[in-house]
Amino acid sequence: MIEFLEHKGDITAREIIAVQQPAYIKEAELIGFDGIPALQEKAKDIQASHEQFAGYRKDGKLIGVISYEINMHHLTICRLVVHPDGFRKGIGRALLQFVIDQNEDAEKIEVVTAEKNTPAVSLYTQAGFQKAETVKAAEGLLLSVFHLYPERKVEVVLYNEKWTECFDEEKERLKLVFGPEIIAVHHIGSTSIPNMAAKPIIDILIEVRSIEAVSQYDTLMKAIGYTPRGENGIAGRRYFQKGGNKRTHHVHMYEKGNPAIERHLLFRDYLRAHPEIAEEYAVLKKQLAAQHPDCINLYIQGKDDWIKTAEEHAKRWKEGRNNANGSVVCYNCENDENGGLTL
The missing domain is CATH 3.30.460.10 (Beta Polymerase, domain 2)
Incomplete structure (x- = not known):
């Protein structure tokens, strides 16, 4: 089940860290770069964040997290992490779609991931994101910037006085x-x-x-x-x-x-x-x-x-x-x- 998370609370913030830490450790191993900033985050950093958080729970346990920020009608996905216990079960795709569905007024959605993070690159590509640019973030680390421009739904309704x-x-x-x-x-x-x-x-x-x-x-x-x-x-x-x-x-x-x-x-x-x-x-x-x-x-x-x-x-x-x-x-x-x- 996917739900919005009250990340300001201490317990929820610790749950988020418990998902993201092992997820980012796996990503660091995959891309060969251990300087991912989020690896240094603590519960207090999550609580201080201005991002909107949502999470995927199974049997009451949080196993996936996504967060994002909105500026006017531009939405930026800040993190999308799944605990290793939930790998390859469609949890990341479900969280991504949840954010898209919850923000139908978004004109542009942006996300950044390591170029070598092939599972993430595949996830965003399959969801319809297009690669916009490659950015060198550090020695040995290239980031891929992806954009999605959701199509507006066509709705023709009866005349309204x-x-x-x-x-x-x-x-x-x-x-x-x-x-x-x-x-x-x-x-x-x-x-x-x-x-x-x-x-x-x-x-x-x-x-x-x-x-x-x-x-x-x-x-x-x-x-x-x-x-x-x-x-x-x-x-x-x-x-x-x-x-x-x-x-x-x-x-x-x-x-x-x-x-x-x-x-x-x-x-x-x-x-x-x-x-x-x-x-x-x-x-x-x-x-x-x-x-x-x-x-x-x-x-x-x-x-x-x-x-x-x-x-x-x-x-x-x-x-x-x-x-x-x-x-x-x-x-x-x-x-x-x-x-x-x-x-």
Whole structure:
């Protein structure tokens, strides 16, 4: 059974040492290096640690321990040890998976092990970790740094009327952060479309006076739970996300006049004005989520052609509205002989 450990307690701290000491002695023999710092740890060092500990017990006896630290949405595994009595019984793999499952919002998981520690290297590789670099820690000791970037789960849920309230609440928080730098704040994306099934993430578009000034607010954004991502692949944008792999909010910031502002708002308004097309989009998203529940990239790719087509229809819809001098005009893809417009 795996459980979180109250490592501040003297008895638990001594249990942890009783597992880790023989485990690290075996590792020292395996890699030919007896200077592993953890070999010098005492119970008081465990008690003073700021790490989160979890342990594997069998018949009440602690035989495996894992610990980790979290900085924003980056998780670092500090130790993973199994008592020699528990070797080759899947205990290390179970502890590793426990930490991954308990931290679904982690965007990056890092672990370091000796390059010669082949059982550990195999464990992390089989769990999906990729080797990022090799570091020389001491004479005769090379360390392998491994990273895991967990895939976000794809979840499309029924429309929730509270999404509008969530947007309004977050809008006020963001106004307090950016103050007069803000020109306008818009609710965009699928959660802004009435009755639209969507991933439960509030997308927010903010028009600002100067895009270059946005970075000075990064610290304040971190204080309210956001991770700054810079342009994140889109020139002229500043992007922030909240909630790690269990996203709750995305903030897209553009300087006034950037054409991306109109594109996002037009797509939203087009779907709001055409419930039947919005429903078509919702059906597609549900199908893609069912097909690719563990791969957000394939889910996004599956929507790409539909979105591009809808954006072209939205432009023609807007042109029709303008040509009709403000009359209500809808784009009808089945009425192309009349320019696709129905008054």
